[in-house]
Amino acid sequence: MADNDRSAPVFSLSALGKDYAAPVLDDVSIVLNAGEVLALTGENGAGKSTLSKIVCGLVQPTRGQMLLDGKPFQPGSRRDAERQGVRMVMQELGLVTTLSVAENLLLDRLPNKTGWIRKAKLYELASRQLAKIGMENIDPATPVARLGIGQQQMVEIARNLQDDTRVLVLDEPTAMLTPRETSHLFEQIELLKARGVAIVYVSHRLEELQRIADRVAVLRDGKLVDVRAMAGVRESELVQRMVGRAVHEHEGRDRRVAGPVLLSARGLGRAQMVRDVDLDLHAGEIMGLAGLVGSGRTELVRLLFGADRADRGEISLYDAKTGAEPVQHVRKGWRSPMQAIRAGIGLVTEDRKSQGLLLTQSIRVNATLSDLGAISHAGWLQRAKERSIARQLVDLLRIRSRSIEQPVATLSGGNQQKVVFARWLHRECKVLLLDEPTRGVDVGARADLYAELDRMTDAGKALLMVSSDLRELMAMCDRIGVMSAGKLVAVFERGEWSEQSLLAAAFSDATGRPSASAPSFSPDSNPAQPATAETP
Structure with a gap:
C-alpha cells in the first residue's frame, strides 16, 4: 500500500460469534483500517482474548465472517494466520524457554545450509530483531529461561514484528514492561502505522489507550457496546461502558495508627540479590514496596515466603494479642513455603500461570x-x-x-x-505478600480487590504490596519502602512521599545516595512516563 491510505479497510469482522456452554461472543462487527490502532477494552471475561484468538486462528468462530483485504479469511491455525500476515502477541507467553532468544525469534525460519543451522547468520538476524525494540544488550544466544518475565515479553513482541505483517494483535503487551520498554514498543507501533499495518491493542491501562489509539471498541458480556474515536474520550466514560455501572476510583486511605508488629525481618539476605534487609510489618497496615527492575523486590518477597532460602538473617512472627515476644523465630528464614503458610503467611505471586x-x-x-x-x-x-x-x-x-x-x-x-x-x-493469613496483585486486572475488578484489601487491614492483617505503579502504591499504602540494588534504602510514611521522592530513592545506590543516572526533578516537573518505579 504505497500511499498508506488510512481509510482503506484491511480487515473486517461481521456478526462474529463464539459459543461454548453459552455464548462468549455474540454479533461482533468491526472494521480495521490501514495504519490505525484500534483499542479493544472491556472487563475480564468480556470476550477480548476470545476475539483476538479467533482473529489469529487459535479458536474457530461458531458463526460470522472475517475478511482480509476484502477476501474471506478462515485460518485453520495460528501458523496459517501468520502466513497470511495476521499475527498476535499473546498475554500468556508462548516462548520455548529451553531454546535461545535467537531460536525463539526465528523458530519458523531458521537459517540453514544442507540441514545445519547457520549460527552466525541466526545471531545476526536475531540481533537486528532485538535492536528494533531496544534490546541490543541481550545476547541472542541466551536461553529464554534466564530472562526476566518482562524481557521474555519483549522477545515475544520482537518475534511478531515481521515485514509481511498486515494485522497485528497486541494482547496486554505492556503488562510486564518497564516504561523504557513500553516507549520502544510505542515507537515500533508508530513505524507499523506508517507502513499501513492495522493494529488491535488490547489493554486495561486506559492512560495507554489515550496515548496510542485512534479508535476504541468496548466489549461487555461478549457484545460490542461501543466504537468511537479515542480523541476526547474520558476514562470515566470508558469505565462505565466497560462495566455497565459507575466505578468510583479508590481515593486513598487515611494514615492509620500502626498496630503491633506481626512480622519482623532482621539482616535478611541472599547473595547480592537481597542485602541485609530490616523490615517490620504492622497489624492493620498496607506497606508498599517500590523499586527498579532488578532492585530485589520480588526476591525479598520470595525470602519472606520461603520460596527461596535466605543465607543470612532472621524472621520473627508475633501474635498481636500476646505481646512483644515472638511466637515463631527462624534463622536464615523459612525452610519452605509450607512452613511459612503454617505460620500464617500467604503470597500472591507475580506470575500466576507458572507459580x-x-x-x-x-x-x-x-x-x-x-x-x-x-x-x-x-x-x-x-x-x-x-x-x-x-x-x-x-x-x-x-x-x-x-x-x-x-x-x-x-x-x-x-x-x-x-x-x-x-x-x-x-x-x-495474618500476613499477606502481594507481588503485582492487579496485573492484568480490569478497573472494575481492581476496585473490588482494593476494597477487599481494606477489609483485611480492618481485620488486623498485615499486607506487603509490590507494584510497578507508583499511583497504586500511593493510593493504597500506609508506608512505602523503596528497594535499590538489593537493599531497602528508604521508607516513607503516608503524607511524606511524592512521585519525585520515590523515584529519586529508586534511582539511588545501595547506600541511599542519588546515583549518576538518577533523574532530576524540579518542584513543578512531572516524569515523562506514567508514574512507575520500573524505569531501568
Whole structure:
C-alpha cells in the first residue's frame, strides 16, 4: 500500500460469534483500517482474548465472517494466520524457554545450509530483531529461561514484528514492561502505522489507550457496546461502558495508627540479590514496596515466603494479642513455603500461570487448596463444604465463570488472578505478600480487590504490596519502602512521599545516595512516563 491510505479497510469482522456452554461472543462487527490502532477494552471475561484468538486462528468462530483485504479469511491455525500476515502477541507467553532468544525469534525460519543451522547468520538476524525494540544488550544466544518475565515479553513482541505483517494483535503487551520498554514498543507501533499495518491493542491501562489509539471498541458480556474515536474520550466514560455501572476510583486511605508488629525481618539476605534487609510489618497496615527492575523486590518477597532460602538473617512472627515476644523465630528464614503458610503467611505471586495456579484444575480446587484442613474431617474432604466456600469466594470477588468446576486455564487472565487471591482469603493469613496483585486486572475488578484489601487491614492483617505503579502504591499504602540494588534504602510514611521522592530513592545506590543516572526533578516537573518505579 504505497500511499498508506488510512481509510482503506484491511480487515473486517461481521456478526462474529463464539459459543461454548453459552455464548462468549455474540454479533461482533468491526472494521480495521490501514495504519490505525484500534483499542479493544472491556472487563475480564468480556470476550477480548476470545476475539483476538479467533482473529489469529487459535479458536474457530461458531458463526460470522472475517475478511482480509476484502477476501474471506478462515485460518485453520495460528501458523496459517501468520502466513497470511495476521499475527498476535499473546498475554500468556508462548516462548520455548529451553531454546535461545535467537531460536525463539526465528523458530519458523531458521537459517540453514544442507540441514545445519547457520549460527552466525541466526545471531545476526536475531540481533537486528532485538535492536528494533531496544534490546541490543541481550545476547541472542541466551536461553529464554534466564530472562526476566518482562524481557521474555519483549522477545515475544520482537518475534511478531515481521515485514509481511498486515494485522497485528497486541494482547496486554505492556503488562510486564518497564516504561523504557513500553516507549520502544510505542515507537515500533508508530513505524507499523506508517507502513499501513492495522493494529488491535488490547489493554486495561486506559492512560495507554489515550496515548496510542485512534479508535476504541468496548466489549461487555461478549457484545460490542461501543466504537468511537479515542480523541476526547474520558476514562470515566470508558469505565462505565466497560462495566455497565459507575466505578468510583479508590481515593486513598487515611494514615492509620500502626498496630503491633506481626512480622519482623532482621539482616535478611541472599547473595547480592537481597542485602541485609530490616523490615517490620504492622497489624492493620498496607506497606508498599517500590523499586527498579532488578532492585530485589520480588526476591525479598520470595525470602519472606520461603520460596527461596535466605543465607543470612532472621524472621520473627508475633501474635498481636500476646505481646512483644515472638511466637515463631527462624534463622536464615523459612525452610519452605509450607512452613511459612503454617505460620500464617500467604503470597500472591507475580506470575500466576507458572507459580500461582494448577491450570488444569477447577476454580473449586484452586480456591480452597491453601487450607485443606478447613474443608476436611479425619483426612476426608467434605465436598459440600468445599463447594460452599468456593461459591462464596467466587461471589465475593466477582469471578466471571460458568461454574466453580470450570478449569482455571479457561478463565481470562484477570479472573485467574482473582482465583489466586481467593486462595489466601480462604486461608485467613495474618500476613499477606502481594507481588503485582492487579496485573492484568480490569478497573472494575481492581476496585473490588482494593476494597477487599481494606477489609483485611480492618481485620488486623498485615499486607506487603509490590507494584510497578507508583499511583497504586500511593493510593493504597500506609508506608512505602523503596528497594535499590538489593537493599531497602528508604521508607516513607503516608503524607511524606511524592512521585519525585520515590523515584529519586529508586534511582539511588545501595547506600541511599542519588546515583549518576538518577533523574532530576524540579518542584513543578512531572516524569515523562506514567508514574512507575520500573524505569531501568
